[in-house]
Amino acid sequence: MGHGSKQGSETCLRPCASVVIPKEVPMRYVVTKSKLVDSSYLPDYVKSHQQKLSRIPLDGGIFSAVHTFDVLYEAFQASPAKEPLMSVADIHLYTASTMNGWKPVIFLEEAEVEYELTYIDFGKKEQKSEWYMQLNPNGRIPTIVDRGNDDFVVFESGAILWYLAEKYQKFLPVGEKARSEALQWLMFQMSGIGPMMGQAMYFQRIAAPKGNEDPYAIERYVAESRRLLEVLDKQLAGKAYLMGDDFTIVDIAMYPWARSYPWAKVSVEGLNNLQAWFDLIDSRPATQKALTIPKPFPAFFGKGDEATSEAENASRF
Numbered sequence: 001m002g003h004g005s006k007q008g009s010e011t012c013l014r015p016c017a018s019v020v021i022p023k024e025v026p027m028r029y030v031v032t033k034s035k036l037v038d039s040s041y042l043p044d045y046v047k048s049h050q051q052k053l054s055r056i057p058l059d060g061g062i063f064s065a066v067h068t069f070d071v072l073y074e075a076f077q078a079s080p081a082k083e084p085l086m087s088v089a090d091i092h093l094y095t096a097s098t099m100n101g102w103k104p105v106i107f108l109e110e111a112e113v114e115y116e117l118t119y120i121d122f123g124k125k126e127q128k129s130e131w132y133m134q135l136n137p138n139g140r141i142p143t144i145v146d147r148g149n150d151d152f153v154v155f156e157s158g159a160i161l162w163y164l165a166e167k168y169q170k171f172l173p174v175g176e177k178a179r180s181e182a183l184q185w186l187m188f189q190m191s192g193i194g195p196m197m198g199q200a201m202y203f204q205r206i207a208a209p210k211g212n213e214d215p216y217a218i219e220r221y222v223a224e225s226r227r228l229l230e231v232l233d234k235q236l237a238g239k240a241y242l243m244g245d246d247f248t249i250v251d252i253a254m255y256p257w258a259r260s261y262p263w264a265k266v267s268v269e270g271l272n273n274l275q276a277w278f279d280l281i282d283s284r285p286a287t288q289k290a291l292t293i294p295k296p297f298p299a300f301f302g303k304g305d306e307a308t309s310e311a312e313n314a315s316r317f
């Protein structure tokens with residue numbers, strides 16, 4: 001996206017002159033017109049005003065910058081003052097459409113928190129650029145900067161979820177023991193489900209199409225992924241969500257990975273609790289919306305054109 005630099009985020013001012021946003025631009029329009037834009041889509045005028053435009057609250061609604069530029073542009077053009085009101089979002093998220101990359105997006109959409117998003121383009125190796133690695137020494141996504149907390153930077157998706165949960169007091173169980181349990185399952189996701197399913201995907205969807213077929217590695221990671229999904233299935237017995245009745249950051253961390261079982265080519269046959277949990281989260285509008293930001297990748301979830309998606313995905317890495 002346009003202002004993918006630390007310098008960009010430092011130009012924020014608050015507060016600025018007010019603007020009248022035409023009431024005939026309803027929130028619904030923002031949502032239905034939503035499309036992910038890369039900078040080539042944006043008119044030049046919007047690119048140069050992206051920082052301002054992305055912060056106009058329409059009708060008091062909350063929106064995320066990345067998918068509303070077209071409408072914001074129209075609103076800005078229609079406004080008499082041509083000077084947007086800036087309500088600076090605390091959270092600036094740097095991410096891409098991957099299982100780890102979606103975790104903070106799911107949190108922010110579920111929590112209805114205003115945020116800004118900079119799309120990190122793997123094709124251009126933006127995650128390894130000097131400015132980005134000053135934020136994330138690991139050179140991977142996601143990363144957040146909390147402008148509301150002295151530009152505090154958080155990397156590692158599990159740590160980001162924990163930070164957001166504490167900041168917004170959402171999606172974290174109450175009580176010392178329950179929190180420890182949540183942390184245990186978050187660690188289980190970060191050290192087990194993520195890396196093992198990630199390797200299962202890597203060997204089948206990236207290495208193999210590039211001519212590096214390794215059946216031993218594929219078998220090992222697919223079998224280990226299945227074993228880990230069985231652990232989840234047991235944990236879900238008698239529960240709606242992983243921690244009980246409530247949706248928490250453990251579900252947020254686990255879902256994009258576990259739900260990508262078609263992409264990892266891992267069977268969930270006979271894992272009925274897990275499948276019921278998939279159905280439950282498949283029907284959460286905010287989570288499903290998050291999986292389209294910055295860009296949808298339906299083939300991860302067993303939908304859409306697998307061959308084209310595999311080629312596109314392989315070209316990113």
Ligand SMILES: N[C@@H](CCC(=O)N[C@@H](CS)C(=O)NCC(=O)O)C(=O)O
Binds near residue numbers: 099140
């Ligand atoms: N443990 C890290 C892993 C992050 C990670 O591996 N991100 C991947 C996308 S899912 C990435 O940035 N890949 C690009 C690269 O390796 O250069 C986290 O959970 O944040």
